[in-house]
Amino acid sequence: MRRLLAGWVLGILTLPVIALAMAWCGLLPTYASAPPPAWEKAFSQMALNNYVARHAPHVSNPLPMTDETLLAGMKIFKDACAGCHGDPNEASDYGASFYPNVPQFAKNPPRLPDWQLFWIVRNGVRYSGMSAWDRQWHNDQAVSDDHIWKVATFLSRLESLPPAVDAEWRKKQP
Ligand code: HEC
Structure with a gap:
């Protein structure tokens, strides 16, 4: 049960943590010189x-x-x-x-x-x-x-x- 819960929390946190790391490392584009996809x-x-x-x-x-x-x-x-x-x-x-x-x-x-x-x-x-x-x-x-x-x-x-x-x-x- 504990492992299940830990896996669930990890799963939920993965995406926001990746997004935060990308922003922190300057990997999210911020320029406006191309139209949005x-x-x-x-x-x-x-x-x-x-x-x-x-x-x-x-x-x-x-x-x-x-x-x-x-x-x-x-x-x-x-x-x-x-x-x-x-x-x-x-x-x-x-x-x-x-x-x-x-x-x-x-x-x-x-x-x-x-x-x-x-x-x-x-x-x-x-x-x-x-x-x-x-x-x-x-x-x-x-x-x-x-x-x-x-x-x-x-x-x-x-x-x-x-x-x-x-x-x-x-x-x-x-
Ligand atoms: C400096 C540029 C600028 C000016 C001046 C401006 N707008 Fe906008 N407006 C935008 C941008 C950029 C968007 C697009 C926002 C988006 O894509 O979500 C927008 C979106 C809108 C929308 C929503 C459109 C939709 O697709 O739902 C309305 C309604 C609107 N503007 C009305 C006005 C009116 C009325 C005025 C004048 C009183 C005005 N705007 C002045 C830049 C401007």
């Missing part, structure tokens, strides 16, 4: 999606779903997010230099409900370049929940924007 991307996306689904409070969007709200969200996106996440006229080269690469929403919309987008933008994503926006400043103002709801509302409708908003979204900036 597919398994690593799939794993981290799964962890993010499932964490958010479990922890984000399922609150209802306090803003009316009007063109005005969507346009305000689009403006925030173009000002504060498109540098990394790109827009319909330009994928972001800057976003391509991150590990993982920053998702380009014009090509691959996030396809998440607004309350999950609100939570992600507000709280950020660990070990990536995605910061917690409730601690950020935008145009000399602390970013408010109202700002975050606007941009979350916009992103949640990216694939079904009303024509007037879609035209603004696709308009080239001077």
